[in-house]
Amino acid sequence: MTMSDERNDRLWDAVRGEYHAPPETPSGEMWDAIVPRLGGAEGESEVVDLTAARVRKAQKSSRWMGWSAAAAAVLVMGIGIGRMTAPVSPGEGVPVVASTAGSTLSFAARETLGRSETLLTMVRADVQAGRVDPAVATWTLVLLSETRLLLDSGIEDESVRELLEDMELVLVQLVGVMGGGDGLTDLQRSEIELALQGMSDRQVLPRIQAMMPQNPVLFGT
Amino acid sequence: MTDLEKIERARNGDQRAFKALYDENVDRIYRLTYRMAGDDDLARDFTQEAFVRAYQRLDQFRGDAAFSTWLHSIAVSVALNGLRKVDRHRKRERSLEDAAHLVRGREPVEPDLKDRIKEAVDELPEIYRTVFLMHDLEGFSHGEIAASLDVAEGTSKARLSRARAKLRERLGDAMQEYV
Numbered sequence: 512m513t514m515s516d517e518r519n520d521r522l523w524d525a526v527r528g529e530y531h532a533p534p535e536t537p538s539g540e541m542w543d544a545i546v547p548r549l550g551g552a553e554g555e556s557e558v559v560d561l562t563a564a565r566v567r568k569a570q571k572s573s574r575w576m577g578w579s580a581a582a583a584a585v586l587v588m589g590i591g592i593g594r595m596t597a598p599v600s601p602g603e604g605v606p607v608v609a610s611t612a613g614s615t616l617s618f619a620a621r622e623t624l625g626r627s628e629t630l631l632t633m634v635r636a637d638v639q640a641g642r643v644d645p646a647v648a649t650w651t652l653v654l655l656s657e658t659r660l661l662l663d664s665g666i667e668d669e670s671v672r673e674l675l676e677d678m679e680l681v682l683v684q685l686v687g688v689m690g691g692g693d694g695l696t697d698l699q700r701s702e703i704e705l706a707l708q709g710m711s712d713r714q715v716l717p718r719i720q721a722m723m724p725q726n727p728v729l730f731g732t
Numbered sequence: 733m734t735d736l737e738k739i740e741r742a743r744n745g746d747q748r749a750f751k752a753l754y755d756e757n758v759d760r761i762y763r764l765t766y767r768m769a770g771d772d773d774l775a776r777d778f779t780q781e782a783f784v785r786a787y788q789r790l791d792q793f794r795g796d797a798a799f800s801t802w803l804h805s806i807a808v809s810v811a812l813n814g815l816r817k818v819d820r821h822r823k824r825e826r827s828l829e830d831a832a833h834l835v836r837g838r839e840p841v842e843p844d845l846k847d848r849i850k851e852a853v854d855e856l857p858e859i860y861r862t863v864f865l866m867h868d869l870e871g872f873s874h875g876e877i878a879a880s881l882d883v884a885e886g887t888s889k890a891r892l893s894r895a896r897a898k899l900r901e902r903l904g905d906a907m908q909e910y911v
Contacts, residue, residue, distance in 0.1 A: 537772075542758075544780050705817060
């Protein structure tokens, strides 16, 4: 072994000892954290089931445009009522109208969030499969427009507004990288995963699910 | 039981089979992600995420490579993506700290060897740093690295050589003082 080899060995030993030297692996604690995410035999899983996602996607794709049209009608009506009632000075009977506008907007917001949840679940499953359906890019754009319209319409419910703002951020990121065929480049995949990770960090999907009324037929969830 | 048998059982919902795969691989995955992140919380997050993703994608594992290699590729991808995100936050924090130093006036401090090593390794470009950490610090073979990073073995060797050269350049004089 030459002097140079010896010096190099000492250098790598020093780096090995000093650079991010790992502690003992907390194997048990990590497994305890993993198990709930794997899901049990009863199917209480948060894991995206690709097969199930594909089936849901196939079922929903055909009726997506119909839902979009219905949602757009509800949205326009909600925003229209909201804007018509906004400048009116307080007086007898106004609270009833305002309440109607608020609940219509709130309905529209929840409906949009419900479809966004479905979209994001599909995107997550698609990314894992290394592709994204080109139609999803269009749906993302539609949902981004709806989300922005809702944000501009003056939703008063703070939790709904915050959710819409988080959703807008995710959708903007997705719109920015989608398109150009259904295959994904490494960069696209990485960017989409980052967007989905951000969504996961902000607990967007659980917050939407907590907000949804127990009426899956009405909301398409 | 072979890895393939465990995987088949895990695919069918046998959690004990997946636990066996976990036990065989968790130490190496955690050590690697810790080397990459330098933070216990991040290393735990990346390790857990890697195993959850592997579980979700068991159907996609075809057995062309070893299960451990496939798992390493997932872990490296999770860690690199996570670190890019963390780096953005850290850069923002550093900007604020730098601004604070400018206001207070900075006192020059001679960095010790540990700091110099950290600085030198942190400054390696990501593609060199990853190979260096895997090979020289955690003992991965070039074959394993190549499969994990989806590059040729020659590329792995070239990146390691470049990483070592950069570190020698940065740390050579420090080592002479150290010895």
